[in-house]
Amino acid sequence: MRGQAMRLTVLVGDDLWHHRPVAHEIVHRAREAGLAGATVFRAVEGYGAGSRIHTLRLLSLADGIANLVMIVDTEERVREFVPRLDGLFVDGLVLLEPVEVVVPAPPRPRV
Secondary structure (H helix, E strand, C coil), rough: CCCEEEEEEEECCCCCCCCHHHHHHHHHHHCCCCCCCCEEEEEEEECCCCEEECCCCCCHHCCCCCCEEEEEHHHHHHHHHHHCCCCCCCCCCEEEEEEECCCCCCCCCCC
C-alpha cells in the first residue's frame, strides 16, 4: 500500500464488550472487514475531559488508562468500517485523518 490513505484512530478506555476488551474487538472487526492492518497502543499516562491524570506508574491510578487503536487503509474502506464501531463503547474518541503512505527502499547490500 502506497500513496494517499486514511488513518482511523480510536481512543478507548479499558471498557469491555461481551467480556472482551473493546480494543481487542475493534482489531478483530477490522480483520474481518479485510482492512490492511490494525495496531493497539496502551497509554502510559494522560488525561481526558475530566482533567484527572491517569498513569501506569501508580497502580491505584491505572484505572482509566486509554488504548489507542490505529488502522490505515484506503479512505473508502476506512469510511465503510466506521459504522462497525457503533455500540462498542460509551466514552471514546474516533479520529479520521488523511495520510500519505511511504514505503522506504530496502537497504542496499554492503560491499
